[in-house]
Amino acid sequence: MKISHASFTDFGSYGSNGFKVDKILPIRYCSPFMNILAVDTSCDESSVAIISVDEWKLKSDVVRSHIGKMTEYGGVVPEIASREHLKGLPSAISEALTQANLTLKEIDWFVVTSHPGLIGALLVGVGFTKALAFSENKQFSTVNHIEAHLFSPLLCTLEGKTPPPFPWVALVVSGGHTELFHVKGIHDFQWLGGTLDDAAGEAFDKVGKILDMPYPAGPIIDKLVREKATETDRTAYAFPRAKIAPTSFSFSGLKTAVNNQAMKNRPMTEAKKLSLLASCQEAILDPLVDKVRLAQKDFPGAAIVVTGGVACNSRLREKLPEAYFPKPSHCTDNAAMVALLGGLLYKEGKLIHASWDESASPSWNPDVTP
Ligand code: KG4
Ligand code: ZN
Numbered sequence: 001m002k003i004s005h006a007s008f009t010d011f012g013s014y015g016s017n018g019f020k021v022d023k024i025l026p027i028r029y030c031s032p033f034m035n036i037l038a039v040d041t042s043c044d045e046s047s048v049a050i051i052s053v054d055e056w057k058l059k060s061d062v063v064r065s066h067i068g069k070m071t072e073y074g075g076v077v078p079e080i081a082s083r084e085h086l087k088g089l090p091s092a093i094s095e096a097l098t099q100a101n102l103t104l105k106e107i108d109w110f111v112v113t114s115h116p117g118l119i120g121a122l123l124v125g126v127g128f129t130k131a132l133a134f135s136e137n138k139q140f141s142t143v144n145h146i147e148a149h150l151f152s153p154l155l156c157t158l159e160g161k162t163p164p165p166f167p168w169v170a171l172v173v174s175g176g177h178t179e180l181f182h183v184k185g186i187h188d189f190q191w192l193g194g195t196l197d198d199a200a201g202e203a204f205d206k207v208g209k210i211l212d213m214p215y216p217a218g219p220i221i222d223k224l225v226r227e228k229a230t231e232t233d234r235t236a237y238a239f240p241r242a243k244i245a246p247t248s249f250s251f252s253g254l255k256t257a258v259n260n261q262a263m264k265n266r267p268m269t270e271a272k273k274l275s276l277l278a279s280c281q282e283a284i285l286d287p288l289v290d291k292v293r294l295a296q297k298d299f300p301g302a303a304i305v306v307t308g309g310v311a312c313n314s315r316l317r318e319k320l321p322e323a324y325f326p327k328p329s330h331c332t333d334n335a336a337m338v339a340l341l342g343g344l345l346y347k348e349g350k351l352i353h354a355s356w357d358e359s360a361s362p363s364w365n366p367d368v369t370p
Contacts, residue, residue, distance in 0.1 A: 034346065035059070037096065037107045037132075038339035039089070041125030042117025042145045043175065044070055044081045046088040047335035048096040050107070051158070051343045058158045059100030061336045063329070064088045071214050075205065082120035089128050104136060109351070111342035113335075114142035115361040116176070122360035134356065142354045143341050144364065146172055150181060150189065151344060152326045152337040153305045164303035164324040169295045173288060174308030174333075175201035175216065178249045180291065182299055186344045192295055193247025201310045203251035203284050207258045211273055221277050222313045229278035236275035237261055239283035246294050254283050281315060289319045307331055 034053035046064040066084040070076050112129035133140035149172045154163045168183040178195040208217020242250035265272045304323040311331040345351035
């Protein structure tokens, strides 16, 4: 999926997804005891989290994964994801309130991911969250899923830990995105480049599919290679590394190369499969490592941070020992990062009330159809 990145950081009087807002409510309108309930339904997890801004504490962190439902189809089926959100979101919200020991009335602000993601799945989250905010007569805001991943390294501040200092060179690397940023501060960042075709997580999952592995193959390949592969396996196949611009990525050629090798190597033995996977993992990770380090040269002193589902990968963590990675449960999709972003924007006076007409969008720029 190719998307436009225009106007990502230039919100002006627009909501974070580029839609014009009706009004910006003054901060004094808010209760002094600020609890934000956040929802993320961008893909196949119904996630809900609550942050107490005053205590700077995560009060609840619920992730209902629907991956199990997708395994038999070999990938996410958007229609099924939407239906699972419809079924799972109400109870995930109840569970989050119970975990936080709060009632709906004690929530001051409702924040939801509105883009990018699967449109049907996003619509369930946006519709549900908006309805809750409207019925409770509370504030309602929308945020960008990629921006939530981007600032997820700051989740550690909710546990009293010190985050990596700004500026950052940050890589958001997930099932749908491989994006490189220069981050100067909260809500202050510049997109440097991204994938021209498949995302890195998508490459893991597609290679897994070629080799008859269940979806999502990324974590399975990581574990298998970590536990069984040797150095020889990692270099057994010289898979291509795309020769493109220093801040661009491309993984579709790799998928074709793995497919060709899989055909040549029939019948596939476990040993051959291990070598293919270990070599392929190196070919996915090497460009990530090289390009994030190259970008750091343009911003001397910047910390490297890596987030998104692929940031769980143990080999990537090994190859980038100088980088900061959030804990794995906060690398994959979660609403804690959405609640955190809501809290950070609120503290900066930048959390704006969205129009009640606001909807979801699959892309970053709603004017561009992906
Ligand atoms: O961030 P995420 O949960 O959802 C998206 O926003 O896409 O990322 C999911 C992606 C999947 O492609 C999955 O295969 C990949 O992250 N992934 C991994 C690992 N854990 C999850 N890829 C490689 N190694 C892992 N350990
Ligand atoms: Zn994500």
